[in-house]
Amino acid sequence: MEDPHLQFGDIDIYLFDQILKRRIAPGMRVLDAGCGGGRNLIYLLRGGYEVFAADADPLAIRAVVRLAAELAPSLAAANFRVENVEAMSFPDAFADVVLSSAVLHFARDEAHFGAMLRGSWRALRPGGLFFCRLASTIGMEARVRNIEGRRFLLPDGSERFLVDAEMLMGLSETLGGTLVDPLKTTVVQDMRSMTTWVMRQR
Secondary structure, three states: OOOHHHHHOOOOHHHHHHHHOOOOOOOOEEEEEOOOOOOOOHHHHHOOOEEEEEEOOHHHHHHHHHHHHHHOOOOOHHHEEEOOHHHOOOOOOOEEEEEEEOOHHHOOOHHHHHHHHHHHHOOEEEEEEEEEEEEEOOOOOOOOEEEEOOEEEOOOOOEEEOEOHHHHHHHHHHHOEEEOOOOEEEEEOOOEEEEEEEEEEO
């Protein structure tokens, strides 16, 4: 039996859940908006998905290009671009699936958050799936300290842009999205809270 880590890498378990539910299937065009070093892409590259990605860090994209050359050599290096998610050069309605994993909570302020979110959402085709994990105040309201606006100091010492359930539900409606799962939040040892937000574009 093949080593599961070789097959799946360090894929986000909640993203894996969407694959198990067959909402993300081989042959789909997947765009990872803010891909980092590609931890969520190993299974997709191995599995026959049409993978694209963007990240502001040139070293991260270099790592993803190397990964793709090894696991999916038919994919063009141009699929992987050094770009901010709010200014990606991929066309509108481009992807069947857009991933935004641990990206949006690095927003500087509400305007930056909105630009990042819109930049990711506009690349999704009608009926496509948007998968997002981001830090939130949910379950941690008494343990985070407001700095300014929606920027908070977390007990782990990090500063993040934090959303809450009301904001995410409002954004779902504003964007024209329909939740495919209820919001799911994991509180990590009273240090931080990560919420999974999954919806389809109407």
